[in-house]
Amino acid sequence: MAGRDQSLTVSGVLAASLILILTFGTLAAVGWRAEGAGQLGPADFAAIRFTLWQSFLSATISTILAVPVARALARRRFPGRGLVITLLGAPFILPVIVAIFGLLAIFGRTGVLSEISRAFGGEALNIYGLHGVVLAHVFFNIPLATRLILQGWLAIPAERFRLAASLGFRGRDIARQLEWPMLREVLPGAWLVIFLICLTSFAVALTLGGGPRATTVELAIYQAFRFDFDLGKAALLALIQFGIGGTAALFALRIALPQTAGGGFDRTVERWDARGRLSRWTDVLAIGLAMIFLLSPLTAVFAEGLRGIPDLGAPVFRAAVASVLVALASTALALLLSLSLAHLIVAMGHRRGGPLLEALGYLSIAASPLVVGTGLFILIFPFVSPDYLALPVTALVNATMSLPFVLRSLVPALREVESRYGTLSESLGLGGWRRFRIVTLPRLRRPLGFAAGLTAALSMGDLGVIALFAGPEQATLPLQLYRLMGAYRMEEAAAAALLLLALSVALFWIFDRGGRADADA
């Protein structure tokens, strides 16, 4: 460990402690306020079973479908490719309620597909059921899976493809020698992140699941709070949610095989094997289908919202500004936390709790937002009125909630940098901040830009804890959207949704573009 800057380790430990407080600390606070241990009934076990099953299906289908899309994007260059990549990312950052209405406009009883089916004498589509839940989760998460896998593809050094071409490798050989090992490292992580996201799904699962059969653990937690005010049960259910998430994390990270092959010269991939007609057509098909599936609900959100735009008043724009500020703050925080944590994870390697630390980084997404919010409330209330801290707390929680995605993107990249340039840097006596600036940062530019964009956009769209804390004047845009709907103003709500979508995509694009500037210029 000689030559390594201790301050990086210290900040890593601090980041880990903060996550522990926000996850288990808040849970403990809720459990401590409870008047007894909670008891689970048959309905709760049904909720656990359903949650496991829908999360498993959603994560598996999302990752599998994302592979051909990512491959196509990795080996094709076409005009507007950057725009396509950005737009394909948009569903992931949609607020839940906006996504539901977007999906219903396409797949609902009076949606576009049902209308087409009726025009040909068929029946209306029935989206409600387990398939609807999975469809919605796949819609949300294919974008994330695609981006994570795409990063894996782009991280394969161009020299290897060059070598493969000169050795006369066919597509099949390249798949076996280069692509499969990469997928083996990237897929489990992507699967895990999506599994964890789906784990805490509630409103989407209930609405598209068609009713109480689609009860998830998060809904059971909500019920324990709202219907029974049984904090003990809420804490117990949240603990179970962690248990499921933790088990899945250890399982997935065990399957993942990090690559340790030698490095290349950071060049854009040129694919000699992908010149065949068949591979070209499969790529066109993959990108085309993904675009139709992902962009049609977004188009519906756009079309619905356009009419109400002139009616939007100052409260909505004020909330939009607040949301952008919260998003920027939580992006800065998330990058700080995740860089610290990623350094510690990579430094610890595969022994001495490295994987455990990495699993911890994922856990924040398995935390019940309601429990985190309530726990923070209990922790903060004795010292200061929580209302004053509504926006800072929202920024902090949003930052930790996006850590899993940021880590997923940073850790493999950082590991790669360390394994390629670590020894060289050490031998040159390059350490600490200087090494980070000269060696690491330029090579992390792409994942950092992506992570920053993702965090900002996610924070924009997240209702999160603000609903538990906000005073009437401190609304974020998603909260304002809910308030508009609650006041019957559906048209203005749709317009606010469009504004939210536009701002999220713009933030994502700016950061992500910054990260990709060198590669696509």
Add this chain to the structure above:
Amino acid sequence: MRFLTLATGLCLATVAAAETPELTVYAPDYFASEWGPGPAIEKAFEAQCGCDLKFVTGDVLPRILLEGERTRADAVIGLNTDVTARARASGLFAPHGQDTTDLTMPIEWTDEVFLPFNWGHTAFIYDNTKLANPPASFDDLLNAPDDLKIVIQDPRSSISGLALMLWVKAVYGDEAQQAWEKLQPKIVTVTKGWSESYGMFTDGEADMVLSYTTSPAYHIIAEGDRTKESAIFDEGHYFMVELAAKLSTTDQPELTDSFISFILSEEFQSIIPTGNWSFPAKLDAEKLPAEFGELNIPEKVIFYTEDEAEALRKPALEEWLAAFSG
């Protein structure tokens, strides 16, 4: 220069705030938002109290229960009868001291702690251009063909969903589960809250939505749209009332009392019809907006006292869940 002005302004504001007493009222989000009745009420009360009325939004009762005796709230507004039993048991609320004998509600109100400020009934809303013959009773709804689609809210996460569950229980008693089983094929889906359901209905995803008898008033007054109507059922409609209460822990009881008595004043009550889109608890019919006269109003009203509702809540939920799991 501008900074100086700002700084001076802030100082003055702080001084001013220190002199005027602050009244803190916890309210649901929809109540205090720019589009709810909160801002108008705040303005009207501040004009007469010489105080600063502050609404704090969130899930009112869970928050009060978490804060206990250390709560900063002087009063709460926007509780429903489904939570009053737990609220009362906490011992955190004091009598309102108001005369409730001359309220304009379809039921008598004798509660000395929780004071009504507006009310309505649950009802299914439909579009009269799409549904020519809406069901005229709950039985009609149950026996309607399964392609009549309705969207409702979950009783575990939504107050109106809970009211529907109690409504069905009141109409069908021991046969509530069978009633739900008959209703189930017509239910497009169950949503977390009212907003999702209502949005789905206005998007045409369902023929009827569980809402309130006063919902059409919004469409008539704000949009000039007379196509939304509530279907009136012979068996009667479940009565929903929203309540306010004074915290026993308040350190400014007089100011809080003056707010509580302001609630039943004509000034406050006149804000309710178009502010919260419901019936004021104490306002004569002729003082309502004329359009309220166009609303379909049930003759029979169903209401469970808080003790009855509290006792029925869990068994009724089990029946509801059982009907959907089949």
